[in-house]
Amino acid sequence: MTIRVLIVDDQAMVRAGFAALLAAQSDIDVVGQAEDGRQGVELGRSTHPDVVLMDVRMPEMDGLEAARRLLDPPPGVIHRPKVLMLTTFDVDDYVYEALRAGASGFLLKDAPPDDLIAAVRIVAAGDALLAPSVTRRLIADFAKQRPAQRKDPALKLNGLTPREAEVLELIARGLSNQEIAAHLVLAEQTVKTHIGRVLSKLDLRDRAQLVIFAYEAGVVVPGDQ
Amino acid sequence: MTIRVLIVDDQAMVRAGFAALLAAQSDIDVVGQAEDGRQGVELGRSTHPDVVLMDVRMPEMDGLEAARRLLDPPPGVIHRPKVLMLTTFDVDDYVYEALRAGASGFLLKDAPPDDLIAAVRIVAAGDALLAPSVTRRLIADFAKQRPAQRKDPALKLNGLTPREAEVLELIARGLSNQEIAAHLVLAEQTVKTHIGRVLSKLDLRDRAQLVIFAYEAGVVVPGDQ
DNA sequence: CCGGAGGTGATACCGGGGTATGAGTCCGTT
DNA sequence: AACGGACTCATACCCCGGTATCACCTCCGG
Numbered sequence: 001m002t003i004r005v006l007i008v009d010d011q012a013m014v015r016a017g018f019a020a021l022l023a024a025q026s027d028i029d030v031v032g033q034a035e036d037g038r039q040g041v042e043l044g045r046s047t048h049p050d051v052v053l054m055d056v057r058m059p060e061m062d063g064l065e066a067a068r069r070l071l072d073p074p075p076g077v078i079h080r081p082k083v084l085m086l087t088t089f090d091v092d093d094y095v096y097e098a099l100r101a102g103a104s105g106f107l108l109k110d111a112p113p114d115d116l117i118a119a120v121r122i123v124a125a126g127d128a129l130l131a132p133s134v135t136r137r138l139i140a141d142f143a144k145q146r147p148a149q150r151k152d153p154a155l156k157l158n159g160l161t162p163r164e165a166e167v168l169e170l171i172a173r174g175l176s177n178q179e180i181a182a183h184l185v186l187a188e189q190t191v192k193t194h195i196g197r198v199l200s201k202l203d204l205r206d207r208a209q210l211v212i213f214a215y216e217a218g219v220v221v222p223g224d225q
Numbered sequence: 226m227t228i229r230v231l232i233v234d235d236q237a238m239v240r241a242g243f244a245a246l247l248a249a250q251s252d253i254d255v256v257g258q259a260e261d262g263r264q265g266v267e268l269g270r271s272t273h274p275d276v277v278l279m280d281v282r283m284p285e286m287d288g289l290e291a292a293r294r295l296l297d298p299p300p301g302v303i304h305r306p307k308v309l310m311l312t313t314f315d316v317d318d319y320v321y322e323a324l325r326a327g328a329s330g331f332l333l334k335d336a337p338p339d340d341l342i343a344a345v346r347i348v349a350a351g352d353a354l355l356a357p358s359v360t361r362r363l364i365a366d367f368a369k370q371r372p373a374q375r376k377d378p379a380l381k382l383n384g385l386t387p388r389e390a391e392v393l394e395l396i397a398r399g400l401s402n403q404e405i406a407a408h409l410v411l412a413e414q415t416v417k418t419h420i421g422r423v424l425s426k427l428d429l430r431d432r433a434q435l436v437i438f439a440y441e442a443g444v445v446v447p448g449d450q
Numbered sequence: 451c452c453g454g455a456g457g458t459g460a461t462a463c464c465g466g467g468g469t470a471t472g473a474g475t476c477c478g479t480t
Numbered sequence: 481a482a483c484g485g486a487c488t489c490a491t492a493c494c495c496c497g498g499t500a501t502c503a504c505c506t507c508c509g510g
Binding site for chain 2: 466
């Protein structure tokens with residue numbers, strides 16, 4: 001099964017170079033070339049490639065927007081190619097935008113030719129890959145973003161009992177004492193008692209600070225309801 | 226300048242294989258081998274390698290914990306090697322733990338030998354790299370984690386005024402109304418007025434829910450004080 | 451068998467937080 | 481000049497949330 005590749009880049013030389021390089025591979029077919037984002041989206045729709053090599057900086061419509069359009073599910077269009085972003089310099093804003101848009105990879109154009117070929121195969125297989133410098137940033141960001149949560153979050157919870165931890169989580173979900181009581185089938189006073197102990201154990205003042213603690217400690221995580 | 230490498234793996238055969246492979250490179254020196262995490266940490270401290278190849282699963286002390294100890298800044302120890310994690314299967318729990326601990330990469334042992342060598346050089350250079358399947362997951366996670374926050378987060382804040390947004394952030398830092406008033410040089414009642422408006426605009430009930438909103442909307446982010 | 455930890459709950463107090471209403475100043479736009 | 485929006489603050493009210501104290505029950509390990 002050959003891999004169908006679409007090349008989108010505003011520089012003719014670059015297009016030609018990549019096309020020659022990839023077409024020389026027995027398992028890769030270059031099914032089209034586009035010189036700006038708009039044309040790239042069009043060709044992407046009509047030639048349904050497996051992989052789109054997309055330059056970031058282009059006239060008319062940049063690679064980011066083109067990638068979004070190809071990767072977003074526009075009603076009616078079924079086909080969804082993998083997108084491999086290419087750039088001359090590595091500007092992290094672009095990287096994050098592209099990854100958020102659903103790109104499968106991000107490579108620098110100065111990478112060895114073999115890397116490009118390998119990248120196309122990896123992406124076609126459903127995996128992903130990034131230039132080393134990009135990987136470094138992504139990891140750093142990832143590690144910084146949520147450094148808390150060790151394996152057993154209970155350990156971070158200065159000796160909270162299971163029940164107390166449960167109450168803490170409900171507070172972090174925004175419930176009132178009454179609602180928590182209803183939820184756990186308890187008297188409201190019991191809930192208060194638990195909260196009081198949690199506050200003292202964690203050395204905090206009120207439920208607002210409990211919510212903060214819950215997020216910082218990873219008891220709850222942004223974006224999971 | 227040669228790259229000093231320490232190999233930590235409980236299987237003697239694997240150690241020998243990697244050692245032979247790497248030592249054959251003119252720019253790489255294998256400065257030590259350890260067969261469990263504890264020994265790995267010791268040798269890491271004494272031989273100050275540039276790169277540590279660390280198996281994940283090991284007796285005595287697993288690779289994750291060993292990586293943490295090598296990467297954490299224990300008072301007195303200056304040296305901080307790069308850690309490249311290795312695993313036979315790719316279990317994502319391990320991956321995230323390792324990256325959070327500060328590892329520079331994560332490779333599967335079934336990768337081609339050339340990849341391993343290239344990986345050592347990349348990591349030694351301060352960049353990072355991940356196995357393609359791992360990259361895919363990390364990207365997916367990254368994209369899922371925070372698809373919200375476009376450039377101007379103020380837009381997400383249902384028409385909050387600057388002052389209101391300011392108050393919201395202070396609430397999300399755990400301040401009481403009195404403290405907020407002091408902080409902004411305002412009467413406490415003014416703070417209350419602002420909060421009242423914010424609550425109504427965001428359709429929330431109390432400050433605890435405001436804190437939740439702040440975290441969910443990215444007004445504040447876990448782990449940045 | 452006893453003691454401690456975890457869980458439950460009642461009574462009581464009070465202060466901070468949230469609500470309602472009204473009003474003053476300082477903008478920028480019309 | 482007139483107007484609306486943002487920001488400011490006062491007075492007043494009420495209730496939820498947090499604190500304190502005491503008590504009872506169950507389970508488990510010594």
